[in-house]
Amino acid sequence: DTEVTQTPKHLVMGMTNKKSLKCEQHMGHRAMYWYKQKAKKPPELMFVYSYEKLSINESVPSRFSPECPNSSLLNLHLHALQPEDSALYLCASSQAGNYGYTFGSGTRLTVV
């Protein structure tokens, strides 16, 4: 299995909703990442987990809450989002950070 699987592919949520994005990989990668990508812009790093511990938080607002329950799974919990948080959210994984990152196909999030 050489894929990173993200669910759901599309999500529409209201500003008072609570939802979660899920990311799963079975390649034995020990680093996992969340990126946010606005239209026609490069991905921006949000969080890095290394060996299931949060190693980098790029000053992301607390309405985004990451979780890494085990080495194969990464979640992003969403609460009280704003319309400007609408974007493509990409998950990625890597063996050691420097060997090439495998990306999922993303979750297209719309906040209404």
Added chain:
Amino acid sequence: AQTVTQSQPEMSVQEAETVTLSCTYDTSESNYYLFWYKQPPSRQMILVIRQEAYKQQNATENRFSVNFQKAAKSFSLKISDSQLGDTAMYFCAFAGSNYKLTFGKGTLLTVNP
């Protein structure tokens, strides 16, 4: 902090021709990796080619090759025999010792029939 610069927001090429996408970067690290990623409208970020900084030999993957000039901090991508399926946004990216993948702003490549 590392920076990655792609100076060509958009490019176009005729099918079967060759095109080169430019990328420069800035870093104080001596060991790092450079990447080219392709993102078609389907939005999947696909690794095209990877170069390790300590390797002097330029990486190649089928129709894709790079010109890595470490002293000049330049990392250009050459696509030979362009195909319609090569139409996509291309991102140059840098990874150093802190696990962070830093992207350039991207170059939108259109292959015309």
